[in-house]
Amino acid sequence: MAAASLVMTDDSTVSRLDRGLLEVEKLFALISGLAVFALMILAVISVGGRNALNQPIPGYVDWIEQAMPLIAFMGISYTQREGGHIRMDLLVGNLKGRALWLAELATTLLILILMMLLVWGTFAHFLRSFDMSQPLWSRDSSMDIGLPIWPAKLIVPVAFGVICLRLMLQVFVYARAVVQGTERPVGVPLIADAATQAALEAATVTGDDNDDKGH
């Protein structure tokens, strides 16, 4: 049931970088998914433990709070790669060629600036909770059972760092497309019409029987 990817590939350096980064992004997204699964198992153990043994998991809430950053942030770059962060494409959807790539370049560049600043901001947030001179290096702990919070806080700038790499690649691709006037650049998500063609082409090449693509 995986939706067709909207990103074109070939054997250029850019595409290889794209797919190399994609491996990292997929791994991170999988960790995010596994954290959701772990949350489910944790609840089963908690309910089971409470009802069968009258022994709930100590610090259940603290553990959930630790797992949430894994779920919420690890997949951010994968989602950006697949064009999964929602937007209103009423206007950009009607642009073509250079005008389209220029618009994409502008918004992607803004997002890159935002995310680079947030790497700084979230890393500073991590640093405030981290102190090598303290037991467990901790300068901030959870409310109930006092777990150190710095590992969870560190997840955020790490995940944001990966999306910065992704955005740099996209900025490069869009900038080159503006210069060269490319119609369907590799390594960036294409919007609906072009993507449909791409998906259909891919399907004829690979014999993919995914029924999502049929008209």
Next chain:
Amino acid sequence: MDSITIGLIVTGFMLVSVILGMRVAFAAGISGLVGLIWIFWSRRGYDPEAFTWALGVAVQTAGQVPHSKISSQALSLIPTFILIGYLAYHAGLTKALFEAAKRWMAWVPGGLAVSTVFATAGFAAVSGASVATSAVFARIAIPEMLAIGYDKKFAAGVVAAAGTLASLIPPSAILVIYAIIVEQDVGALLLAGFIPGVFSAFVYTALIIGMALTIKDFGPRVTGFTWKQRFASLPPALPIVAVVVIIIFFVYNPFGGDAWGTPTEGGAIGAFIVFLMALYRGMRWPELRDALMETAKLSVMIFTIIWGVLIYVRFLGFADLPGAFSDWLTSLDMAPLLILIMILLAYAVLGMFMDAIGMLLLTLPVVFPAIMALNGGMNVSAEASAFGMSGPMCAIWFGILVVKMAEFCLITPPIGLNCFVVAGVRPDITVQDVFKGVMPFFIADAITIALLVAFPMIVLWLPSQM
């Protein structure tokens, strides 16, 4: 320039960048960050030397938001409720539901669309997220509707609209978010959503039948199922009942005993049962991995909007825009019911530009106290109140109204998340197509909301039995 003006300018900037096609989460985030820099710099009189200070303080203030706001137990319900949806797909529950609905209902005018609405309502009882529900049914129902000649715009519109039922019929992530923001009983709110959700499904059905009777070549009835075929379709869909019972018992025990746990746990146990069912139906690691990846992608998308909007909300806090709004609203000399209706209309307008969760997060801290004050305060009795209901009941009633409004906004252009998701699942259908197809459902939703305002008992009867 005073901070209110800065607040308004930055808000304008955010709306423009969203309309220009910037991804919503980041448009909100960057607006919030720019606003914070502006506010802090203005405090130092725009001294050029103070700019780096303002930048540093703003970036660090914004940098706290993602981790601190996302690390909450209440929000953990969202990925769990999304995961249930994907697992239910692998457990064959969605197909089974759709098949059963088709065999029992498709003989009416507009039958396949009506079946889609009822299958979605059934699925809503295990799925807590509207967008996930729409995504799943876009895969199942749209191909069948297209195959017998439905207009692709309308087929996509039905799925987008019916998906919104998932947020009223429990479990519902957004009702949980509402309960958390206004600090009301999560269980009572989840229970209160049930009847309005089913009620909405019937209004959608009436609309579809009406359209089928008046529009030529709308999409044929599907007939010819025998009673034997009909009954044979029920057992595969039956497990959904088990999951519904479990989730309800974790919220409220109808037989008067103790509930079995908290809603957070109920959601997770529900997911676990569906997981076991999917294993039994042959789901293995590759399918589970896909389901987890899809859950991750959708969860991340929602969470990114949440923290992006919350950076913007943090800026609003420093600009004190909500406070200014609250003062203005409570100074109005108007009938409380009129003010309530105007607030709901304002939500409809705001919802055109915002997603449901962002909108609730953004407005409720301001609007909820104002509504409670209009009714006569949190501790008011039904007799002494403006809307004829006690404080806690008013909180529930307003919650359902506002969530129904927020769900309405999931299908209104230019930012209607459900429509984006349907278009995302079906590369052959554009977002504009879905928006065109979903338009008739605006009328159905307007009728539903009017009835919920006029007859609060539709909402309040069930929770008042608790």
Next chain:
Amino acid sequence: ATEWNVSVWGSRRAFTEHIERLAELLDERTDGEFTLNISYGGLSGNRENLDGISIGAFEMAQFCAGYHADKNPSITVLELPFLGVSDLQQEREISQALYEHPAVVADLARWNAVLLMPSPLPQYNIVGVGDAPQTLEDFDGMAVRATGGIGAAMETIGAVPNSMSATEVRQALDGGLVQGVSFAPHAHMSFGTIETGEWWTTNLNPGTVNCPVVVNSDALAALSDEHREVLMSSVDDALDYYIDYYNEQTMAAWGPALDERGIERVTFSEEELQAFREAAAEPAAQAWIEENTARGLPAQELYDFVTGMIAEGGM
């Protein structure tokens, strides 16, 4: 004119009245030249107020030590179970004295923060459902919502502490997930536990939380001498007002609130409580001292400082 932003959370309540009063006093005493702009949740999350102070995003904030012990280990000594603090006034005096201890000053200086005043709260007690406990033994096997040190103390009499966020507490009590909830009276009222509860322990008094108000040290240094003097001299007046308000408004509403709902008051005998204190207080104190000595704090000294003051104050 100087305007300070103040970050607190929730809504205006007894717990924030000293800050509201301080704002009034500053406004009056400086003819509007030095004002406080109090924001309820708009500037920061309630567990990030020290971060905001450290960054310089706002100039004043309130927080509770127990929300994040590792951020402020030195003042968590005031959250140890069964310290035996008798009333709000004593809680205030001990807190104010401790806040001047050099180790405490240095601990908060890591956050660029200066402790201004406490928000004294009464002892926590348990609201519960089901048969009211007649003796402490009746807590054996009872699921209670109690976090941190109070949870650990309850465990010594066989209770099973459950952790959940304050907003899920009402649901958990309604649903029978826990049979008891430990809060200060104003929180029992605002989180609705007394709507379901059938009994309340009057004198279990296992401890409380310590919630100081701090200011950013750079902002404090940047004040004119006159404004700083007004700020410092207004603290005691603000605290007098706070304690009167808590005693006369909240505690006065508490008794009738219990009576209205027919909630049974459970009082334990002094001998029983003495045994409980011995079982719970000593190990908790020893663990605290050991843990915080490892951090490089003069933990034994801080503990003796606090217990010494309480002994002097008498019960």
